[in-house]
Amino acid sequence: MRIGLRLQENSCRSIVLDGRTIVSAAREIQAGSLAEALDSALSGLSREFGSGVRDITADVGHVLATRKLADVVAVHISPRPPADVFHAARLPAHVEPAVSRTVHVCGGHDMRGRPLAQLDLEAFLTVLPSILSGNVRNVAITSVGSTASTDHETRIADAILSNDSEMRISISSDFYSSVFRDRDYTTVLNTALMATGEELAALLDAAGRRHFPAATLSFARNDGGRAPLPRLAVAPVHGLRPEPASAILGAATLAGVPNGEVVICTDSGVSAGHIRDGLPAANSLIRQGYEASLASNAAVVESYTANHLIRPDVTSVIADLRTEQATPLPFGLVPTLPSAQDVALVGSAAAPLTSWIDRLETISGRTDLAAVQHRAEEDAQSAVVQLGANPGQIHIIESNVFAMPYGNPGIVRIRVQAAGETSSNKERFLAAEARCAAP
């Protein structure tokens, strides 16, 4: 059995899942503080289900979003600093105040991974004491061309850590976006959330150990998967918006559909996503209008319109999550799931371990391409193993190669998603269905 949790500032919502069946419907516990609510929820569940619970996955997105961001020093590596204030990178309004200081370092690479300028480490080292002496403990390092080379970013990070190993550092090459602004935003946000992430990880760990000492504890990821709690302190930004993906995964799990379309109807509208091989189809960017995007793998969700293509060969799962369900659904939709399920919570509970490889490679031909792709798939699989998965239970969900536009021969983007389960879980629910269904 698995438990899915959704944490908010003073409440904890939980659900218990056995296979594809809900054994304990969603219930919400409110209390004076998050710790209390969590504790109360888990103790109740422990009394009921005790040792049958193997996994607990928590959606901590709401808490991450509402807690105050820590102050951040942003380090920008580029050939030259902005000439005027207009050309300085602008962060979205909710993040900008967190950046207390921006430091420029000369350096950066082009798309081929060649340096545009020598990394001016000496100049940085002269500034470093002032960074360390302030009370800011979080640093975000973003370099031009970091998708092609991590070299300059890691060297700056190393320089900081060798002087103060307690600094929390995020570097932009951990996140994939071709847009400097997106990487800057994601890195700053990530490092600003690290402290909160650490706190939440500790909280969950303690509560989990108290009530379910045998269970593994994870947090829900934006792509619908889960990652072990310690990761929350390192890459909290990947736990910021799991709900849309969890909803898709949850609806698909309840319906037993590992491949198909998932339509979610809420009070605010109708949206559609896809589930493939047991996980939501994902994009590497979370768009926010024309502001900077968050470079984190998340479910692709589109609004459902009158022109929506109905494909007879594709299974549709339609969930009605409206508070008032007396009126029929728009667009002539008919729900395929019994109503009033908290599908997102189900999805959290059902989430598998996931990991991504998303990087640029230079290739010289077709065989080279095949080799590079194979290597990426192996890297993705070992990454999932590192998260705790059983090597025998890992699947490659997505493996694609993309050419870069406007004439960059030989440079391709390789993108691989791998998913797995711990050995205590016999099978991943939906993967089992997928394997039986596959020819």
Next chain:
Amino acid sequence: MHRSKSVTRLDIAGLLAHGSLRGTTPLYLTPSSATVENVVLVSQLEAIQRVRPNTVVVLSPGMGAGGWLVSAALRHSWERRASAVVVAGSTYSDAVIGLAERLGITLLASDDDPAGVALAMAAEIGAALSVVDAELARFARAVAKDISLGEVLKTISNELDGVGISVEYDGVILASAGIALREAAEVITVDIRRGNGAIRSTLTARVPASGVHNLQLVRSILEVASPSVKAAWLLGDFLEASRAVPTAALTGLDLHPGSSGSAFAVEHRHLLTQLGWRPDDKYVAMWIRGRAPHEPRSELTAVLRLLWRKAASRSPLAEVDGGWLALVPVQHGVAAAQLEGRIRTRLAEALAELGLVAGLSAWHEDPPVLAAIVREAHLAAESAWRAGPGTVLSFANLGVAAATTFIDPDAVGLIAELTLPRLMASADRDMIIAAVASFLDHHGSVSLAAKFLGLHRNTLQGRLNRARELGVPLDTPAQLLSVHLILHVLQGAPGLTTPQDPIATRKDSHEFPV
């Protein structure tokens, strides 16, 4: 020989099954298999815009690949009604194949070099064509052996499995062979003679519309046969012209008016014997009169000779001054009537088309004076002319009415204007003319004339008086004949009494004034 001519037709299904398209993969096949007559290997899209229908378009690999290229090629090929498009085999998306289906044109992918496929197909089409060529060559040899036109047409028809073949002039069928069709037919014509520019002779085939014949092949056969047709026709014409000399010579021999037949026979006995005319034979003469005496007629002579064969195949038709003349040996009166019937049935329509008339001499129990019967036929033809094109008239049926055929209506009209000016100018002219003519027709009997016209006697009398007032000399016996004649001409029937036609008028009709 009765072999179907469809064996040499190539189509996509056949080429795919066991022909040069065997190695291709059909990406889309039209439900009905398209005919293949040609193949073209293109290296530029524009080239497709110039191909003929039923061509297989092969895209050269040098054009590059690309769904857009195949889409545009499909479109151009479809516009030109090509049989199919062949492209180099790579994977083509459903989108491209969908366009082939939408336009309804076959799309094939070739794993081998498409140029190789094109070459193989060209060889196959060439082989099919050369089979056809061999057949045509064999046929040409066969038809060249035929001498007479009838034989040639028969050979052509047999080659085409009995299809109706004819030689036509201005829409008139002169000679034919094979089965004439009632139902809808494809008509294929080939010109065979150049007369004056407007009218031509043709060799025509009428092929059943639903049949298996390759129309292109039919045309080829007609073209191959047309020299033989021309030659046979010319030869026949030439032979007949020399046989017609004795006939033509007759018109050169004078028949003095008033001389008796025996004097003629005595005078010309030697010549006639030399020409081959036997004194004891009985003949009927036929004279065909043309539109105008001096019109160029040599082309019509050849045409008429063919037509004449339908009625009396052994008597030659001579071209003479003023028309055409033939003398047919006829031993009995019944045979003469049969001859007349035959001429009318078989030639009248054609003569009408050509704007001609025919006159026949009367049959005589005793062997006739040839010049005399020639003259009879001539006169009959002149009379027939007034009745309109296509008329066939025997002198035996003419009687004295023939005399009025020689009246020149224009001259009479002019005389009327000059001598009866007041009559001509009066408003009730037509009424007066009808009254007087009827009066004279009825021997001067007012009662009979009035009855005939449906008038009261007094009314008629009044009109006659009116005529007198207008200067018509009704009371001068010597002039009555002329008056009667003038009035009949004015009434419109040229030289003839109303309302009957001359064939029905008999010698002893009481309408003639005594």
Next chain:
Amino acid sequence: MSTQLTADDVRHLRTGAHFLACAIDPTAIHVYTDMVLQAMEHQSLELTTVDELASDDLVVAVGMVTQGLFIADMPPVGDEFLGCIKAMEASLGRRVRAIYPLAAANINGMIPLMVGLQASLPVIDSDPMGRVFPLISQTTLNIGQVPISPIAMMGVTGERALVEANNPQRAETLVRALVTELGGWAATAMYPCTAAQLKEHGVHGSVSRMIRIGQIQDAETSVERKFLMLAELLDATRVARARVSHIEGLSRPTDLGLPAQPSSVTLEDESTGQIIRLEIQNEILLVLVDGAIAAAVPDMVTLLNSEHGTVVTLDDVRVGNVVDVLTYPAAAQWYSPAGLDLAEPTAFGIPLRHPRRSHA
């Protein structure tokens, strides 16, 4: 006649610039627009017509030339264009009097506004393309044989180059090579000429046209009404309203998640059954309807969301979307024989002649 541009004008220009280049992701345009709006707060921005200038005034085209890099990946420092103008002035020994866009579409439609603000130079309401073209030799100035050189270039590194080449195709090749080494894009100034030359050979009203398109698109009216206004403004026709049935990419089969640079998009018009094919090489070069050419470069093509009337960026097209395919003619100079030589599909490696050429 010169006008002061307002913040609304700039926002509309952003919409119009994207409209005219729907094959390109508009993120960079948005980033740049934000910069311009910010800079405009304390300074006025002047748009002038070419008539306003004295006929021998020196004017120069400014624009970014990219080689495989999104501008957003390597943000400009902000002094690159000023450096180019200085280099140009030093080379020619004259002051630049006004600037004009290298192309009045995409980000190069917005950049001159920033440059104008920084350099306090007026922006001319004319350009030498009227649309996006991949090569710097594809300009109406080139048709008119106005020299492209000298070309001043400056990269984010601060390195600067002056390229002098008589042949525009050679200039293009040299500039490309430098752009690659400068990191993937460079700020450039080129086609220095007199106002009279620009007046004779340029495409006029092209900046205000972008603003006007943006006004129509941003308005709160129905999709049909917007289309009618666009049809009138641009002489646009709607080739089809069709559903995307197939997308071919440069790369492996597309995933539901990430887009590939599509090289061809096929649509089916569900009401007429017509099959529409778009052929793409960084721009939409060809529109085939049932295999017959409905539009070919230099004709312009924009995809609109059929429900909302907003521009659909090519990267966002998915199988199943219903899209309006709009086509409208480019500036008249492009349809002359010299223009078609530079801009018809043959110039892009597609061996098709432009349909309007056969009538010429």
